[in-house]
Amino acid sequence: MVWWKRRTDGEVIARVLAGRRDEFGALVKRYLPMAHAVAYAQLGNHADAED
Structure with a gap:
């Protein structure tokens, strides 16, 4: 399983706020798929949804 x-x-938000922007x-x-x-x-359009 991957770390994230x-x-x-x-936990991820706390790490980002502590300067770990890469996280x-x-x-x-x-959350991107959702x-x-x-x-x-x-x-109703994938291209528009991706934008």
Whole structure:
């Protein structure tokens, strides 16, 4: 299992706020598929949802 799946959102956010900006990508990896699905459901177009 990759490290970002073992940490809670709170742990990742705390690390980002402590200066570990590279860890922000963990939240993106975790929530991008869900955000894309919601955007696609609303827009009906993959290209628009990706934007």
